[in-house]
Amino acid sequence: MKVVVLRNNLNDGLRVMGKISTEGTGVLPILKNFLIETLNNKIKLSSTNLEMALMVFISGKIIENGGITIPLNVFGTIIGNLQAERINLESDGDNLVVKTDNYEAKIQGLKKEDFPIIPQIQNEDVRFDISASRLKESFAFVVTAAQSSGLRPELNGVLFAFENGVLKIAATDSFRLAETTLNENQFNSTLEQGFRVIIPLKTAQEIARILNEGDEKVSLYFNHNQVFLKTESAQAVSRLTAGEFPDYAAIIPKDVTTEIVLKNSELIGALKLASAFTGRLNEVRIRVKDGAKNIEVFSAAQNLGENNYLIPAKIKGVGAEVVFNWRLLLDGLKGFGAEDVLLGLSGDDKPAIVKSVADASAFYILAPLKSA
Numbered sequence: 001m002k003v004v005v006l007r008n009n010l011n012d013g014l015r016v017m018g019k020i021s022t023e024g025t026g027v028l029p030i031l032k033n034f035l036i037e038t039l040n041n042k043i044k045l046s047s048t049n050l051e052m053a054l055m056v057f058i059s060g061k062i063i064e065n066g067g068i069t070i071p072l073n074v075f076g077t078i079i080g081n082l083q084a085e086r087i088n089l090e091s092d093g094d095n096l097v098v099k100t101d102n103y104e105a106k107i108q109g110l111k112k113e114d115f116p117i118i119p120q121i122q123n124e125d126v127r128f129d130i131s132a133s134r135l136k137e138s139f140a141f142v143v144t145a146a147q148s149s150g151l152r153p154e155l156n157g158v159l160f161a162f163e164n165g166v167l168k169i170a171a172t173d174s175f176r177l178a179e180t181t182l183n184e185n186q187f188n189s190t191l192e193q194g195f196r197v198i199i200p201l202k203t204a205q206e207i208a209r210i211l212n213e214g215d216e217k218v219s220l221y222f223n224h225n226q227v228f229l230k231t232e233s234a235q236a237v238s239r240l241t242a243g244e245f246p247d248y249a250a251i252i253p254k255d256v257t258t259e260i261v262l263k264n265s266e267l268i269g270a271l272k273l274a275s276a277f278t279g280r281l282n283e284v285r286i287r288v289k290d291g292a293k294n295i296e297v298f299s300a301a302q303n304l305g306e307n308n309y310l311i312p313a314k315i316k317g318v319g320a321e322v323v324f325n326w327r328l329l330l331d332g333l334k335g336f337g338a339e340d341v342l343l344g345l346s347g348d349d350k351p352a353i354v355k356s357v358a359d360a361s362a363f364y365i366l367a368p369l370k371s372a
Contacts, residue, residue: 001036001067003043003088004088005060006085007082007084014075020049020053020054028050031050034047034072048116051200052237052238053238054210068095075098087100118237122223126222128187136211139204142171145172146172153243162194165183170245182361253353259317260313261313262295270311276304283369284325284329285297286324286345292319293314294312296309325369350368353365
């Protein structure tokens with residue numbers, strides 16, 4: 001293999017690779033490596049941890065075709081610190097030579113054939129086309145409610161459910177739940193019948209990380225217990241999570257007794273201030289008095305003091321006082337950006353719901369803490 005490539009193109013490709021090749025390295029040392037090869041007049045970079053694989057295609061001048069696998073950390077350190085714009089890469093046996101006008105390095109590698117085989121798309125019978133920005137936004141919103149769990153793997157994933165012409169993406173750790181819904185004009189599908197799979201949490205997080213903001217089309221393929229993602233410049237493949245996702249419809253509040261509309265940025269700021277006076281349970285109290293035009297965000301801790309913050313709000317319903325874990329509430333609020341939000345309460349022992357006032361397609365549900 002012999003290629004000439006721009007440093008920025010290489011850095012962009014290595015950014016997509018992220019840290020995936022450093023995971024699971026106790027099993028196979030070669031998983032610390034990534035594969036660089038030429039394919040269809042492009043330079044292809046691939047990394048895998050056997051659970052998930054990422055591939056990215058970058059432009060460059062191809063002089064000789066070929067491929068080699070080398071340590072990602074070593075190569076990334078070199079490319080990240082070079083100043084030259086044009087970089088020459090050439091395989092020399094089991095080594096890769098990196099050259100610029102004033103620099104040369106030889107990296108020990110392994111043959112291309114030693115790298116794990118990455119599964120390919122077998123058919124396109126189950127495919128969804130979605131804009132990169134919409135999929136990135138959806139995954140980023142729901143993953144905050146998921147949980148890394150070895151005991152309940154279905155909670156260690158994101159539900160991807162197509163039903164009645166809409167696509168629902170959801171995650172839960174049994175204490176909180178996040179869901180976003182895409183209607184039929186926000187995606188295309190080859191399916192007519194219902195379809196449900198669980199995408200591993202780490203896969204959803206990686207997809208949210210690597211996708212760009214914009215209208216670039218993303219295609220998702222599902223077959224043989226695997227999900228394949230494809231864009232113009234990158235691809236990913238991952239195993240799906242086995243098991244049944246919890247039937248969460250029953251916990252979604254149908255009616256609330258207290259409805260609060262307020263600025264999300266103010267509630268976020270109040271929670272951050274309250275965090276200075278919380279105990280090990282991170283408890284914060286949301287108080288709503290009958291007839292009030294504001295809510296109180298209150299926290300207190302022994303040996304520290306107390307904190308009370310008033311936020312103007314439009315309130316309907318009865319007064320209430322509910323205790324939340326401020327960290328978990330803050331996680332959900334961040335997903336709504338600077339929008340005004342609706343906080344629905346149903347007493348101190350039933351789940352609360354948070355929605356955007358402007359867009360009801362997404363919601364976040366959080367169970368309260370027991371009042372002391």
